[in-house]
Amino acid sequence: MAYLVLARKYRSRTFEEVVGQEPIARTLVNAIKSGRVSHAYLFTGTRGVGKTTMARILAKGLNCLGDDGPTPQPCNKCDACLAIARGDDVDVVEIDGASNRGIDQIRELRANAIFAPARCRYKIYYIDEVHSLTRDAFNALLKTLEEPPGHVKFIFSTTEAEKVPATIVSRCQRFDFRNIPTCRIAEHLAMVCGKEKVKADDDALFRVARAAAGSMRDGLSLLDQLLSGLGEVTDEEIIRVLGTPGDERVVAIVSAIAGGEAAAALGELARILESGVTLSSAVTSLGDAYRNMMLASTCGADSELIELPESQREAIGTLAERFSTPTLVHGIGVIQAAGRGLRGSSVARALVEATLVRLAEAEKFVDSDSLIRRIEDLTGSPPAGARGRKDLAARPRGGAGAGDPSSVSIPSAVADRRGGAAADGSSSVSSPSPPPAARAFGGISTAERTEILKDPLVTAVTGLFGGELVDVRRDSPPAEPPDAVENSDVAEGN
Ligand SMILES: [Zn+2]
Incomplete structure (x- = not known):
């Protein structure tokens, strides 16, 4: 016996079995129960989301021979149910709109539609990819739709609803099939594996489901391949x-990356590539991870928007806490740029590696929360005063360009240690470009500068950011000449 692909073997047979389109199934069940079945339906949605499956269940419900009239629970045993499930029933005609798009096919359909069904209650025409019909074919179809014989039902489906003429759409009851959530596909795959007596762990199936991107058929096809x-x-x-x-x-x-360990990130990338993963797929996965972290950071780790199995949710939630939301948003931009640059690049791997380094460094440089933590670690105490903290937090963290942070304000702790400046004075550290030689060091003398640089905190901070001492700003300037004030502005502008 020929191998039956899983998508066909496990196609839903009843309204109850339908996965991911429950609201539509419920509406159709109610329509059958109340005898208010429309004479034409339009099913829209991307491929593999259950449009044909739903059309066949509806056709079975209308034509099942196991009941006296239309039933929301077709028997799936009678000749009509079996033939409809196979797609070759005499009264339920399935037409592929893409290959039968001309006026002749629709004329033939109209000529046949006037005859009563052979054995069932209704003659049902299912036209898949109905948007492919020619304009003449649509016009011919419209005439039938305007005055359909009582025994005729139409079910149209399309992946491109916007291409279906409004005159057709307005004569149909329209149902928009949604993409099936990853977790629902994963559950279904697990059920199929169980019935097929195949070993598969949930995380693995979740990855298959995620790759199916909302299409149950794609999910089952991937499982077939596996x-x-x-x-x-x-x-x-x-x-x-x-x-x-x-x-x-x-x-x-x-x-x-979160730890600023570029070397470790590159090592992991190398291992991934060795296992046979392509560069672009690695970049896509990295982008997905950033998206999930951004969602965890903004909506909480239990958000249903996050496409991850339960076992990975906690990990990604914890990881997300190590980034600020703007850093994650920025990261997505950086990853997107890398993905775009990959195509046709002769240095594709270098590009991806540079991206990892940049992300790792960006976190080190750009994220203000981690800056504050680092400074706290260095000083052994929080930056003095709420104002200092606010100054830091208010700095743009994106730094989308070359990963070069502008100057960073070091709160009063530095000045305090230096002993010379006013209590709430602050130093500016700028990096990486040195100031123009012509610019003297603001209001500080060379001796003063040497003195400041001896401070272990200043040394640590300049080392950390690859920076250099440019100026010391004081909030009470009367003692300073006017040009010193100007210089502090220059330092700010980078
Ligand atoms: Zn039946």
Whole structure:
């Protein structure tokens, strides 16, 4: 016996079995129960979300021979139910609109539609990809739609609803099929694996479901491919079929980035590539991880927008706490730029590696929360005063350009230690470009500067940011000449 692909073997047979389109199934059940079935339906939605499946269930419900009239629970045993499920019933005609798009086909349909059904209650025409019909064909169809014989029902489906003429749409009851949520696809795949007696862990199936991107048919096709190998869903097989790295591997990269450990991130990337994952797929996975962290950071780790199995949610939630939301948003931009640059690049790997380094460094440089933490670590106390903290937090953290932070204000702790400045004075550290030689060091003398640089805190901070001492700003300037004030502005502008 020929192998029956899973998508066909496990196609839903009743309204109750429908996965992910429950509201539509409920409406149709109610229509059948109340005898208010429309004479024409339009099913819209991307491929593999259950439009044909729903059309066949509806056709079975209308024509099942196991009942005296239309039923919301077709028997799936009578000749009509079986033939409709196979797609070759005499009274339920399935037409592929893409290959039968001309006026002749629709004329033929109209000529046949006037005859009563052969054995069932209704003659049902299911036209898939109805948007492909020619304009003449649509016009011919419209005439039938305007005055349909009582025994005729139409079900149209399309992946491109906007291409269906408004005159047709307005004569149909329209149902928009949604993309099926990843977790629902994953559940269904697990059910199928159970029935097929195949071993598969939930995380692996979740990755398959995620790759299916809302299409149950794609999910089942991927599962078919996986099972064609060893009959077991393993990580190696998933990488072979999907070409995507494991979630835990991606988490390891992001974790390294969060710690500012560029070398570790590059090491993880190398391991991922060795396992057979392509560069672009690695970048996509990294982008997904950043998206999930951004969602965890803004909507909470339990948000349903996050496409992750339960086991990975906590990890990504914890990781997200190590970034600020703007850093994550910025990161997505950086990753997107890398993804775009990959195509046709002769230095694709270098580009991706540079991206990882930049993300790792960006976190080190740009995230103000981690800056504050680092400064706290250095001083052993929080930056003095709420004002100092606010100054830091208010700095733009995006730094979208070359990853060069502008100057960073070091709160009064520095000045205090220096002993010379006013209590709430603050130093400016700018990096990486040195100030023009012509610019003297603001209001500080060379001796003063040397003195400041001896301060271990200043040394640590300049080392941390690759910066250099440019100026000392004092909030009470009367003692300073006017040009010193000007200089402090220059330092600010970078
Ligand atoms: Zn039946």
